[in-house]
Amino acid sequence: MQFKLPLFPEQASKIAPQVDALYLFLVLVTTFFSLLVALLILFFAIKYKKAPGRKAEQIHGSTLLEIIWTVIPLGISMVIFLWGAAVYFHIERPPANAMQVYGVGKQWMWKFEYPGGQREINSLHVPTGRPVKITLISQDVIHDLFIPAFRVKNDVLPSRYTSVWFEATQPGTYHLFCSQYCGTKHSGMIGEVTVMKPEEFESWLESGKAEGSMAANGEKLFQQFGCTTCHRPDSGARGPNLEGLYGRPVRLQDDRVIVADDNYIRESILNPNAKIVSGFQPIMPTFQGVVSEEGLLQIIAYIKSMGEQQGQPLNNRSTPTQIRDSEVPNIQQQMKQNSKQKPSGKQP
Numbered sequence: 001m002q003f004k005l006p007l008f009p010e011q012a013s014k015i016a017p018q019v020d021a022l023y024l025f026l027v028l029v030t031t032f033f034s035l036l037v038a039l040l041i042l043f044f045a046i047k048y049k050k051a052p053g054r055k056a057e058q059i060h061g062s063t064l065l066e067i068i069w070t071v072i073p074l075g076i077s078m079v080i081f082l083w084g085a086a087v088y089f090h091i092e093r094p095p096a097n098a099m100q101v102y103g104v105g106k107q108w109m110w111k112f113e114y115p116g117g118q119r120e121i122n123s124l125h126v127p128t129g130r131p132v133k134i135t136l137i138s139q140d141v142i143h144d145l146f147i148p149a150f151r152v153k154n155d156v157l158p159s160r161y162t163s164v165w166f167e168a169t170q171p172g173t174y175h176l177f178c179s180q181y182c183g184t185k186h187s188g189m190i191g192e193v194t195v196m197k198p199e200e201f202e203s204w205l206e207s208g209k210a211e212g213s214m215a216a217n218g219e220k221l222f223q224q225f226g227c228t229t230c231h232r233p234d235s236g237a238r239g240p241n242l243e244g245l246y247g248r249p250v251r252l253q254d255d256r257v258i259v260a261d262d263n264y265i266r267e268s269i270l271n272p273n274a275k276i277v278s279g280f281q282p283i284m285p286t287f288q289g290v291v292s293e294e295g296l297l298q299i300i301a302y303i304k305s306m307g308e309q310q311g312q313p314l315n316n317r318s319t320p321t322q323i324r325d326s327e328v329p330n331i332q333q334q335m336k337q338n339s340k341q342k343p344s345g346k347q348p
């Protein structure tokens with residue numbers, strides 16, 4: 001067997017070389033200055049060592065020196081800052097065409113579900129050459145999804161969806177860890193990521209076909225929990241029409257305007273009184289402890305699909321107040337753009 005020193009895990013995603021390059025730069029800068037300081041100490045210790053008859057000479061201040069040792073480190077740290085920010089933005093912004101996967105962490109396992117309804121435990125299959133976005137939530141405590149070969153790592157919280165994305169480049173099997181101490185069997189909360197060629201991945205998806213897609217299962221839950229009693233498309237409904245809600249701005253009772261993303265819909269179901277839709281009464285009961293995390297993801301998938309199936313203008317929302325574009329907060333610009341691309345069009 002060949003001896004190899006595995007300092008770094010394999011680079012199996014598109015971002016991995018970028019993260020490693022930045023890291024290498026940090027190591028080189030740190031090494032350079034550590035050596036410089038150590039060598040100077042040594043050099044000066046010898047050069048100025050105490051000798052009989054020699055008097056110490058005191059130096060007070062040097063503007064030139066101070067400028068030099070301020071400007072050079074400032075320049076270096078700005079390089080680190082800008083470079084780091086560029087990589088960070090890349091990691092934080094999943095491309096719009098990313099394939100969706102949903103992940104639920106719990107003590108002590110990972111559960112993944114694909115929009116088609118395929119499920120896995122402690123195992124994740126992804127294709128090469130395609131961005132994959134994993135929307136994550138925890139069922140209990142804080143976990144953290146870490147895939148070293150992809151150089152991605154993201155906290156998984158019990159109360160809020162977070163996401164992580166990557167584009168795998170090398171077929172193979174890689175480690176998947178929980179990297180946030182989460183109880184007795186934390187160290188056993190591990191799994192495998194299998195990266196496959198696109199064709200193989202397609203046939204893997206085919207073979208894993210479940211009883212129904214996430215959206216179809218979400219629709220069943222929607223009936224089962226009686227959401228339909230209030231959320232109907234007709235104008236006499238007691239709750240807002242949810243068709244075309246996903247990714248669009250919603251005006252609240254207190255006149256704030258927010259975008260209906262995964263977290264908003266999740267909160268609307270678990271804590272309906274947190275944000276009341278303008279023009280409606282706070283009569284929706286909470287479904288806290290009734291719907292599981294998987295169930296919530298399925299209902300969200302269903303609400304998302306309600307807009308997509310239509311293929312016709314989505315302007316039949318029964319939200320009573322018109323919302324102007326300028327009122328949508330800036331950070332949500334991206335989402336708005338996405339929803340604009342659909343053949344939806346606002347009410348004139």
Ligand code: HEC
Nearest residue numbers: 225226227230238239240250268272275276277280281284
């Ligand atoms: C008793 C009637 C009632 C039931 C049952 C009900 N809702 Fe609601 N829902 C409402 C009302 C009224 C509102 C608007 C007021 C508010 O924001 O609380 C609302 C708001 C919402 C919103 C935010 C809508 C928007 O336009 O921003 C979502 C999402 C939602 N409900 C989902 C559900 C789901 C999923 C279920 C079933 C698990 C459900 N609701 C069951 C009455 C109901």
Ligand SMILES: [Cu+2]
Nearest residue numbers: 143178182189
């Ligand atoms: Cu964990």
